[in-house]
Amino acid sequence: xxxxxxxxxxxxxxxxxxxxxxxxxxxxxxxxxxxxxxxxxxxxxxxxxxxxxxxxxxxxxxxxxxxxxxxxxxxxxxxxxxxxxxxxxxxxxxxxxxxxxxxxxxxxxxxxxxxxxxxxxxxxxxxxxxxxxxxxxxxxxxxxxxxxxxxxxxxxxxxxxxxxxxxxxxxxxxxxxxxxxxxxxxxxxxxxxxxxxxxxxxxxxxxxxxxxxxxxxxxxxxxxxxxxxxxxxxxxxxxxxxxxxxxxxxxxxxxxxxxxxxxxxxxxxxxxxx
Amino acid sequence: xxxxxxxxxxxxxxxxxxxxxxxxxxxxxxxxxxxxxxxxxxxxxxxxxxxxxxxxxxxxxxxxxxxxxxxxxxxxxxxxxxxxxxxxxxxxxxxxxxxxxxxxxxxxxxxxxxxxxxxxxxxxxxxxxxxxxxxxxxxxxxxxxxxxxxxxxxxxxxxxxxxxxxxxxxxxxxxxxxxxxxxxxxxxxxxxxxxxxxxxxxxxxxxxxxxxxxxxxxxxx
Numbered sequence: 001x002x003x004x005x006x007x008x009x010x011x012x013x014x015x016x017x018x019x020x021x022x023x024x025x026x027x028x029x030x031x032x033x034x035x036x037x038x039x040x041x042x043x044x045x046x047x048x049x050x051x052x053x054x055x056x057x058x059x060x061x062x063x064x065x066x067x068x069x070x071x072x073x074x075x076x077x078x079x080x081x082x083x084x085x086x087x088x089x090x091x092x093x094x095x096x097x098x099x100x101x102x103x104x105x106x107x108x109x110x111x112x113x114x115x116x117x118x119x120x121x122x123x124x125x126x127x128x129x130x131x132x133x134x135x136x137x138x139x140x141x142x143x144x145x146x147x148x149x150x151x152x153x154x155x156x157x158x159x160x161x162x163x164x165x166x167x168x169x170x171x172x173x174x175x176x177x178x179x180x181x182x183x184x185x186x187x188x189x190x191x192x193x194x195x196x197x198x199x200x201x202x203x204x205x206x207x208x209x210x211x212x213x214x215x216x217x218x219x220x221x222x223x224x225x226x227x228x229x230x231x232x233x234x235x236x237x238x239x240x241x242x243x244x245x246x247x248x249x250x251x252x253x254x255x256x257x258x259x260x261x262x263x264x265x266x267x268x269x270x271x272x273x274x
Numbered sequence: 275x276x277x278x279x280x281x282x283x284x285x286x287x288x289x290x291x292x293x294x295x296x297x298x299x300x301x302x303x304x305x306x307x308x309x310x311x312x313x314x315x316x317x318x319x320x321x322x323x324x325x326x327x328x329x330x331x332x333x334x335x336x337x338x339x340x341x342x343x344x345x346x347x348x349x350x351x352x353x354x355x356x357x358x359x360x361x362x363x364x365x366x367x368x369x370x371x372x373x374x375x376x377x378x379x380x381x382x383x384x385x386x387x388x389x390x391x392x393x394x395x396x397x398x399x400x401x402x403x404x405x406x407x408x409x410x411x412x413x414x415x416x417x418x419x420x421x422x423x424x425x426x427x428x429x430x431x432x433x434x435x436x437x438x439x440x441x442x443x444x445x446x447x448x449x450x451x452x453x454x455x456x457x458x459x460x461x462x463x464x465x466x467x468x469x470x471x472x473x474x475x476x477x478x479x480x481x482x483x484x485x486x487x488x489x490x491x492x493x494x495x
Contacts, residue, residue, distance in 0.1 A: 238360025
């Protein structure tokens with residue numbers, strides 16, 4: 001019976017739950033889904049991580065390549081994030097070139113890296129003006145069940161923390177470089193950006209960490225990226241108007257989430273080391 | 275532009291806004307808006323025929339195309355298109371024209387700071403010119419936090435580049451609630467609230483500007 005109501009009248013079905021301050025998957029309105037993190041699962045990549053946020057699964061691999069820098073910034077390397085949403089993860093996506101959402105997400109992850117300044121791009125320099133590292137950060141969605149942006153940012157951060165680059169020696173006489181894969185150095189991550197997404201239900205109720213059904217019924221979305229006790233990005237592209245008080249609630253919740261996530265990453269990294 | 279040079283005394287004054295409406299003859303509505311030296315041109319067609327794939331049975335589909343001054347649109351432009359599209363969708367009476375589309379084209383003419391805000395304001399004016407049913411109007415205001423932690427409302431491009439954070443807000447005219455927030459750069463929660471209050475106050479002058487522009491347009495005919 002409940003399943004019939006859900007198919008025929010999804011909005012009413014959700015309203016009945018939200019009246020009682022609970023969601024159909026037994027979460028409260030401000031509760032995230034269980035988050036599972038696996039770091040360093042792809043051994044052929046320089047750094048990797050697998051994130052499961054409920055059913056949403058994102059795999060991030062970081063591949064380092066050597067390239068020549070821009071002439072105007074001879075000491076800076078590049079970071080190229082790319083999000084892939086293929087037909088593997090949901091019926092919403094078709095094979096072929098990246099769709100609008102994938103492009104938006106790639107831009108979002110790129111913005112997170114640039115605005116948080118979590119990597120000093122000069123650390124990626126090998127020989128100024130000649131050789132720098134390019135970090136290709138490929139995020140592949142394996143299972144799409146809502147809130148993909150949080151999962152992508154978490155996977156990216158965890159993978160970057162796992163990244164170590166091989167040592168490169170520059171031979172001045174022959175003007176060539178030699179890569180030593182046996183000695184590697186850990187990439188220095190300056191700060192830890194964490195993203196939290198809220199969806200707006202019925203123009204006023206805020207739901208943390210929406211599933212794909214909640215996203216399809218939502219009337220708006222807010223994504224907040226925080227670093228420790230600072231805000232790094234707020235992204236609310238249209239949707240239902242919010243009062244400043246509601247926005248404040250979101251910000252406070254995202255600060256709490258940020259602490260939880262950083263603890264999770266730390267615990268996972270410690271267990272990997274052992 | 276003169277206003278921006280004078281505004282060092284009181285920092286929450288917007289640069290001079292100028293708008294020309296209905297200067298394109300083919301679109302249903304058009305507007306060119308200047309905010310200081312920043313200039314955006316927008317045209318609106320609609321309600322018009324919708325592509326089958328994008329048809330929505332209960333409301334109109336809003337499509338935004340953003341044209342940069344030079345080069346091909348990339349991911350960043352796609353992101354801006356999405357912001358403008360969702361923001362406009364929210365103020366339009368979408369249910370009034372089901373199975374139809376409203377096409378908005380935004381052409382960058384000159385970016386001298388506060389560009390996103392200018393795009394949103396220009397779209398709102400073009401929609402007003404097209405006479406499409408709207409719930410309310412919206413006003414976007416940009417501000418930035420400079421390295422001495424001062425808040426500058428409606429910054430120029432140079433001020434934006436030298437700042438630690440740039441924030442863009444869009445408010446509705448009904449309750450002045452926040453439709454859109456886009457921020458870049460690090461800042462604290464207190465700074466965010468200060469920026470919000472300043473921009474919310476500054477949005478009054480944008481709404482006043484809309485009214486004056488419409489009065490001017492209607493008195494002509």
